[in-house]
Amino acid sequence: MVITQPLWYRFRRTIRNSLVLCVFVWLLPLVYVLPVYFGTEYYIRETIYVVFILSPLPLFLFFLAGTVKAL
Numbered sequence: 001m002v003i004t005q006p007l008w009y010r011f012r013r014t015i016r017n018s019l020v021l022c023v024f025v026w027l028l029p030l031v032y033v034l035p036v037y038f039g040t041e042y043y044i045r046e047t048i049y050v051v052f053i054l055s056p057l058p059l060f061l062f063f064l065a066g067t068v069k070a071l
Helices: 006-012 015-037 042-054 056-070
Strands: none
Touching: 015 042
């Protein structure tokens, strides 16, 4: 958002938004590691792994298409 809409981001950037994003980024790995640590069942771990691996894919494709279009 910072790159594509700099004016919007400048007016929407608050301490609360930064704090929420920071907490989310720090808690996200716990969702990934804790099931392995506590020994959950195999299919639950595999589901978590698939979600973590595939969730960035749509964003990557969206931004890749925008970059190629801009070139």
